[in-house]
Amino acid sequence: MRKIIFATSNEGKMREIRMILKDLDYEVVSMKEAGIDISIEETGTTFEENAIIKAKTIMEMTGEIVLADDSGLEVDYLEKAPGVYSARYLGEDTSYDIKNNHILSLLEGVAEEKRSARFVCVIACAWPNGEIKVKRATIEGNIGYEIAGENGFGYDPIFVVPEYGCTTAELTAEQKNTISHRAKALNAMKEEL
Template identity: 50%
Template sequence: MKKIIIASNNEHKIIEIREILSQFPFEVVSLKEANINIDVEETGSTFMDNAYIKASEIHKIADGNMVLADDSGLAVESLNGAPGVMSARFAGEHGNNKANNEKLLYLLDGVADEQRKAKFVCAMVLIVDEDNIIKVQGEVEGIITAEYRGDEGFGYDPLFFVKEYNKTFAQMSNKEKNTTSHRGMALNKLKSELEKLI
């Protein structure tokens, strides 16, 4: 069975992607499961730049397998789009969710609800082969809460409130989040493009 190597070892992300791509006859594996241990430096100025950089670097050593990379993050309107491409390392240390969330809450302390608008962005690049490269992007709008709500998800999920559901991402079930999330939207676009190739 042909593999799609996800350019990540983030278990939450892998689970979300596996669920949404489960209809395809591909084995979806993490970098660790593919025995790939490289750290690609994300030097792009946009989410799409970074997704492409990751996908292309890993595709060089992927033994002909497909590679799917994403770069996603949070853009807060009143912070001029920050944390943006720095979302995972907003407070300095890469992947320190607690520190990132605390910094965000600190910067928005006392800011009115109407000034707390934000969007989650997910850019995805799937390299099928050198001639077939799929690029998609999903976005979802919300507001940043003044306190943590919910225990599910990861990253900024406990602070990202979606009005249509009256919940933060961290209060949603996997099914709800996959339906509405930026990654879910990007993956659904990806599914449509993949179906054309198969």
């Protein structure tokens, strides 16, 4: 079976990715499973730039097809912060519990119609022949008033999906993987693969 390396060591992300790509004729492995232990500096100023940096770096190291994503939360009231810095928001080793509570505190007293937000995901694929393709997708919602839900990871417990009336952390994995920004971007990339 052909192999794709997904340039991440985030296990929560890998679970989602494997569910979404399960019908592909590829074995999808994480960097850890591929025996790659490097830290890639995300020096881009856009999700696209960072996804390409990660995919290209690992493809050049391994000669394999590599997928990488850069994703994050954009809160309109906070001028689209944390945005491209979502993972590094308030410091690299800061827990998402602290990050989520911080965002909730910044939005304290802010009316619901001004709490609009979106998750953005950009997937880059780098092929050994040097070809690179990029897909971008979003899911629109708003920031809730409290942390809710045990599923998902990252900012899921504060991101409310209006159609479901709950946070993405309250959705089942199956529900989330049909509507999420990552699912939409991966499904678009699937067609390229």
